[in-house]
Amino acid sequence: MHPFYNIHSHLATENNDALLTIQNLYNNFDNMDTSKFYSIGLHPWYLNNYEEDLILLKKYSQNKNVLAIGECGLDYLCSTDKQLQMNAFKEQIQIAVTLNKPLIIHCVKAFEDVLKQLNDLKNKIPIVFHGYNNNVTIAKRLIDKQYYLSFGTSLLRNKNIELLKTMNPNYFFLETDISTIEIEELYAIAAQIRNTDKNDIILQIQQNFKKVFLNDN
């Protein structure tokens, strides 16, 4: 059985043979259910309790069912102080490197600064840009660096079509983020865009998932 993988959702979902979801938490890390998978991180929008949350993040990110650190990153459209965002981002890069876990990146209007921070990592850990919704030129730069792109409901709004259609399939994921849409629907759309069978998408993402989140090359 090859499950559908949803690599980023803010909604609590039951995992079963047909579905594996990484639920994202940006606080209440002590509330994790050991039977589920998570990514946990300090979101640039919510850094008001930064020092305390960072201590909790360091503690709980070691849990086995935490498959990634993030979403974290830089968001220059939000009102959070930029220096505080940068400090939080750097701390989380360090946590991910120390634990050898992938990083899930939230990046809005801050590509150059995010890339600068990631550059020194020299691909020590996998990097996933979640909710990718930018142009093909930036996408190309990210894929050149062997970073991964994760697509969500932007595909329903006819965004990123050309990119997903032509990009190297070893570097993409699908996610529902805050939407209540079923991940299966995004798989069907991705298959349509790439002009292939849904099974191909299932196998491809499974392969990508194992490589990135299960450290299985």
Ligand SMILES: [Zn+2]
């Ligand atoms: Zn999110």
